[in-house]
Amino acid sequence: MKSQTKSRNVTIVGAQWGDEGKGKIVDLLGEKAEYIVRFQGGNNAGHTLVVNGKKTVLHLIPSGILHPGKICLIANGVVFDPNVFFQEIDSLNASGAFHGYAPHEIVRVSERAHVILPYHRTLDQLREDHASKGSQGKIGTTGRGIGPAYEDKVARRGIQVVDLLRPEVLRQKLEKAIEEKNILLKHLFHSKELEFAPLYEECLKVGERLRPFVADVRGILQGALTQGRPILFEGAQGTLLDVDHGTYPFVTSSSTVSGGAMTGSGMGPQAMGSVIGITKAYCTRVGSGPFPSEIEETEPETANHIRKIGQEFGATTGRSRRVGWLDLVALRYAVQLNGITGLALTKADILTGFECIKVCTAYRFGGNTLQDFPSSIEVLSQVEPHYEVFPSWPEFDTSKVQTRKDLPEELQKYLDFIEEFVGARVSILSTGPGREETMVFENPFVG
Ligand code: IMP
DSSP states (O other): OOOOOOBSOEEEEESSSSOSSHHHHHHHHHTTOSEEEEOSBOTTOOEEEEETTEEEEESSSOTTTTSTTOEEEEOTTBEEOHHHHHHHHHHHHHTTTTTTSOHHHHEEEETTSEEOOHHHHHHHHHHHHHHHHSSSOOOOOOSSSHHHHHHHHHTTOOOBGGGGGOHHHHHHHHHHHHHHHHHIIIIISOOOOOOHHHHHHHHHHHHHHHGGGEEOHHHHHHHHHHTTOOEEEEOOSOGGGOTTTSSTTSSOSSOOSHHHHHHHHTOOGGGOOEEEEEEESEEEEOSSSOOTTBOTTTSHHHHHHHHHHTTOBOTTTOOBOEEEEEEHHHHHHHHHHHTOSEEEEEOGGGGTTOSOEEEEEEEEETTEEEOSOOSOHHHHHHOEEEEEEEOOOOOOOGGGOOSGGGSOHHHHHHHHHHHHHHTOEEEEEEOSSBTTSEEESSOSBOO
16 A cells, blocks of 8 residues: 655544544644644534643634644634633633733634524524424434534525624624524424524624634635645544535534535645544444444443443533444545545554454445445445454553554554555554554655
8 A cells, every 4th residue: 555645734534423533633743734724613523632641622723722833723614602712712821822822813713604603502402302302313413503503604694703893794694693593492492582682792792802813714824825834624523424425414514524624714625635534443423323333232341341441422512422343334435535645543542452353344234235335324224234353452552663563463454454445544543642642654744
């Protein structure tokens, strides 16, 4: 297999159902970038970073923020909750994370990002309650208002960040939005109606505080691109939660694949650079939806063990994550969809000392063997996984690993098999939450 190409820019995406450890890899590779960009999703994400033993969880601000002086951008494609943003700014400020910079010097928010308002959260939760009584069941959203905010955006009635700075435009848009939301709240959900004045006042106040952070993020990025400054695009959630290509309708409402990095930030495809797909050595999923290699019912003890030592509880909602074996059919699909040039395999330490490890290499359905990820959710919900079994590897000292040959033989074989199957190199291997517990075999950044 070819070495991955090096590039000035790098795009990082989740190659599973989210929670693959993107925050850690963005923090790690962020050292070589000058600009770090969130391009989709919102504070449904929970990116956990551990630096010098100290844990930081970020939901909205890009995970490059812990490196001094990096420009962290929230681009057009993000749905932006200003309250969460200011909580993060205040907490990072209190812990000295801005290294003497004023927060607005290094964190900028696109004027065209759409704003998550309190009624989006309310509607998200009401829709979920309502759905749980129907036949389809609920999606299991994070309840952060993500879907309803994207709905308003696509319906061309959303409120953008720049509107918070324009009282008259805001008044008109908010009046219209509230009129419509109140019909839904009153007649569909039989819930309390919204009042215009307090929300309007609150939005104006938030707008004033936000003013120094608001920028033409696309323009900033275009300048960086023209000058050849290294840019890191930080994906949130994962490929299988993509609204177009994931396990619809059990998905999030944004474009989580690498193409979303370009539409969400306003760049042409040449800006994408290398694409690093993050995958755990096993799989997890939060919320509802099909999960072919899930082992909650078939191997509950193993699932509980992995959940416990892997700390598989949501960084955003605290929900316990469903656990399964690594699914190479789904991973190959993710490699193809994203144009992944290198994989970062995380949590390899969690599988040490197991009697055996399984990986799913095909699905069985109606007497047939499926090699490819089916596009029908009905089929995907009924497939039976076919597994290959591998021996586990012993514990090893990450700091002594210089090349792949220094890894335990069993782990080398496991990686070789994955690469051969999915058609992408494992260029980064992670064995713990800390920066130092990472082996970078091929850094995707030039230089
Ligand atoms: P929403 O994004 O809150 O609308 O949730 C839609 C689906 O995506 C649910 O199944 C969530 O559990 C899942 N989801 C959203 N964000 C994340 C994430 O950052 N990690 C894992 N799952 C997520």
